[in-house]
Amino acid sequence: AQAILKAPKSGRIGPLKRTERSFTNASGCALIVLAWGLIGFTFVVPYAIGTPDPNRLTYGTDYKGDVCTEDIPYLYPIHRSGVGVCVKECPDDVVDGEAAVNKKLPADKAEMVCMDAGDVAKYTDATAAFDSLTPASAYKYGVCNYKYRTKVLANRCYFVDAAAANAFDFQVPDDFIVVFAQSFWATAAISASFSVVGTVLFISVYVWLVTAPHWLTTRLGRPPAYNAVWGSIWIAAGSTLVLGSRMFFDSAKYQEVPVDPRPFTEILALRSFGLLLWFFGTAWIFVLLRARHAVTLGVMLVIEADRALTEIGKKASWLLCAYSSFVCVFGLGICTYGVVNVATYFEPQQITDAYTGASGMKWGYEYNPVTMFSGVGVLVLALWSCQWMAGLIGLATSMSVSRWFFTRRKGEQSLTGNLALDYFTALKSHAGTVAYGSLVHTFTDGPHRFLSVLERFATSKASEGHTGLDRSFGNAVVCVMDWVTLPCVEKCLKYASGNAYASVAMFGTGYWESAKTSFWLVIRNKNRLGATVSVASVVPTVGKVAAASMTTAVFYFIQVWGFPDQGISMTCSCLVCALTSWVVSSQFLAPFVQAPTTLLQCFMIDGEFFASNSAGRFAEKEMHAWVDTYGGEYPTFTDQVM
Secondary structure, three states, X not given: OHHHHOOOOOOOOOOOOHHHOOOOOHHHHHHHHHHHHHHHHHHXXXXXXXXXXXXXXXXXXXOOOOEOOOOOOEEEEOOOOOOEEEEOOOOOOOOOOOOOOHHHOOOOHHHOEEOOHHHHHHHOOOOOOHHHXXXXXXXXXXXXXXXXXXXXXXXXXXXXXHHHHHHOOOOOOOOHHHHHHHHHHHOHHHHHHHHHHHHHHHHHHHHHHHOOOHHHHHHHOOOOHHHHHHHHHHHHHHHHHHHHHHHHHHHHHHHHOOOOOOOHHHHHXXXXXXXXXXXXXXXXXXXXXXXXXXXXXXXXXXXXXXHHHHHHHHHHHHHHHHHHHHHHHHHHHHHHHHHHHHHHOOOOEEEEOOOOOOEEEEOOOOOOHHHHHHHHHHHHHHHHHHHHHHHHHHHHHHHXXXXXXXXXXXXXXXXXXXXXXXXXXXXXXXXXXXXXHHHHHHHHHHHHHHHHHHHHHHHHHHHHOOOHHHHHHHHHHHHHHHHHHHHHHHHXXXXXXXXHHHHHHHHOOOHHHHHHXXXXXXXXXXXXXXXXXXXXXXXXXXXXXXXXXXXXXHHHHHHHHHOOOOOOOHHHHHHHHHHHHHHHHHHHHHXXXXXXXXXXXXXHHHHHHOOOOHHHOOOOHHHHHHHHHHOOOOOOHHHHOO
């Protein structure tokens, strides 16, 4: 064990010095650079093959190819092909409905929606002057259109009468990239500002309570971290249940309207997300109440790790997280703007109406798979880059915490400023390692937890099932997990864990070697530290879920009550808000994800290195007592859910 745990270059226990580190996982660094290159390439392509104009998402394009303005914002179709003109307001109840409203012909063209008088000869087959055309002939030649009842959505006038809606080729786009880009662009200002400000305020209060000063703990008689975590758990549950209920209600409301301009996929998305949020909120409460002992252990572990964070400099940590959050939000905004460009680089096309012979410009929504995947790819790469930023903070935290742990006289030496230096060291020496880690964690953390819970659930059914069928089912699942799934999947997922960063901080090795070292280290110490290792991320996870769910729920109600018709899809707007909130909270909580994990791994390394000389250990007596009391407890399988 000592041969494995000694740092390969220093020959001593403790983390490598900054000058002893070499660049690791160059291929991972090449991947992240390639990702940024692809993001940049996505910005170049739209301008190379077209002229992107985000205003086409906010406002329509009239028959001349001009985008409507804020003074005349609404687009009303005058041809059945969907070619339209810009108007100041959409008709609401002027005419009820038929495609050709012969029974209610207006007496004057002033009661119709018409193109400019000077454009009649250019865009229609009419030989007479505009002033000499009757309302009937103006409609016949496609110069004017009747005023049908409409509903405003995304600054377009969509017909609510079934006959008119079916007669005109003027439908809400159903392409994912267009819908996402339009919904984001229409609500970008309030979505981004509210999600960022709301998340920062919530996480600030959450972190302050979790790491409360001594005077507050003394006044309350117990650390307020427990109240903060359980309060956040209930906030997350309440937000998801309320948001899910409102989404399901809105989907039913839109479906009851005879002709609603919102696409069917939006109604389906609202209903699906409503049900999913209801399921998630209910399962969230059930699991955490059953696993309340795991939550308590997670809180206690963060309290233990807070001392290390305090001595390495909380202010520096907070400033670093704020900087990383700003970079991520700014980068995510730029990348989303790139998706907007991808969605709007097509030029308006000349359209001829088959019924009237009139022509005009219409901005179409024809997309190919390459365009769609490029837009989705930009968002995925942007989220990966944000995970990479959070991983750098996590690795820097691991380096500082491990250095603090392997210090003999803790509290007597100033370690303030080390975190900033370790951040630049992580960027210089381990950028590729963090790139691999952030990519792997994104795709393996959820499946790993699911398989772990399924295994324990099946084991309990096999041993404690009430019926023979229960026991047979449990034995079958356990057999599959033991002989098929676990060797091929579960063990591989355990390699790709957050514990790898602690080994990188200690030994300066690459990601895969560090993941393997940390895996066997945890396995060797599972009886003593198994419970605490499995709950190390409880507190940060609760904070991120609570922040994202609360800000998204509030934003959804602001959108419903304040500007329900600005975006095509309220679901996409909420997803942008939730992703932004998750990214920001991930940056701020990165130290609290990595500090407890690193502390536990240092404790394991310390114990194995000084197995025959307990007096030489770096761990303090208080931590020995805490680990002996709580470290190896496994009350029920539900305590391992987190």
